[in-house]
Amino acid sequence: MTGRPLKFEWMEALRGADLSHAEYRVLLNLSTYANSDLTNAYPSRATLCADSGVSGPTAKKALRRLVEKGWLVLTEQGGNQHWKGKANVYSLSIPKGVTQLPPSGVEGGNSFSEGGKSTPPEGGNSVTPHQKELPGDNTSGSEEGVSYVSDAGASARPLTDDPQEPEPDSSAPEPEPLGPDPALNPLPWIDDKLPGGFRLGERDTAKALLAEGKHYGDVLYAILGARNSRKRPTSKRYKRPEEGIA
Known part of the structure; x- marks a missing residue:
């Protein structure tokens, strides 16, 4: 953690989220009712609809989709399904795979997602999307200090002391700006x-x-x-x- 308010850390993760306009408005207004530890948000359905400027069915659908996407956790079910009684109680959450948060002081720092610390997958060496693990890579089978990598669609080739950097792919989409x-x-x-x-x-x-x-x-x-x-x-x-x- 960086010492900033926990709710602000959650807001940073929300930046650029794949949400509809209604889902974003419902989620943002619901977050104003949560405690500083992101728990215990329980506005009435009518209040949430008025704050977000959406209809009842739209709010109900947005809440269901936000729970499915991992932005909300239904911690206590109330009587909203009958349009009366106690309201549902939600906690704010961050879906798995969201990595828009700043590093925690270490290069490539831990992402603030479910469970806190991120750990590498079991099984040893990690493989990047642009590399394929060759058969027998788990052994030290290098020949006279020459290692081999495999690109998708290309045969294995030795790495020289002065490898040429690949030219950037001009067709690759530029990353979207994160905003101000x-x-x-x-x-x-x-x-x-x-x-x-x-x-x-x-x-x-x-x-x-x-x-x-x-x-x-x-x-x-x-x-x-x-x-x-x-x-x-x-x-x-x-x-x-x-x-x-x-």
Whole structure:
């Protein structure tokens, strides 16, 4: 761990996640109800729908998909399936294979996924996607200091003392940018994380909190919390006056 808030570590892993717009909004708003240890989030279905701007069926489908994808864990089932009673209780999680987190101080540091530390697979040597393990590689069978590698679709060849580096594949897609660096320019990062971006007055609020020395992750959650705490107007049913008796 890097000493930063655990929820902010989770937010960093969420960057670039393969989620639909509805799933992202539901997950981000649900996270505002979780504790600092990513547990015990249990807003009512109606509250979560209002915060996320989605319908009930859409929220229900998004929650199911988020559990399947590993971003949520249903820790206690409530009565939401009957649209009454106690709400479901969720914990935030990080799916296996998500490696968008910063290193933990060691080159190639541990990824923050289920279980914490990542360990190499059992069985000894690891094989990269661009190498194939040759039969008998588990032995020391090198001949006079010459080793062999095998590329996909190519025969084994010896490595010389001055190997030529392969030319980069121009057809390979360029990696997608990770977005603005929050440490250098936090306002674009906060605007990118907020569903729908900054609303009226929220940019000035963010500037003021940052000027007070608040962490940009805390500023994001402060704005989301303010959105969720606003009172929503309730519609009054119109009552028709009683007609007089003729």
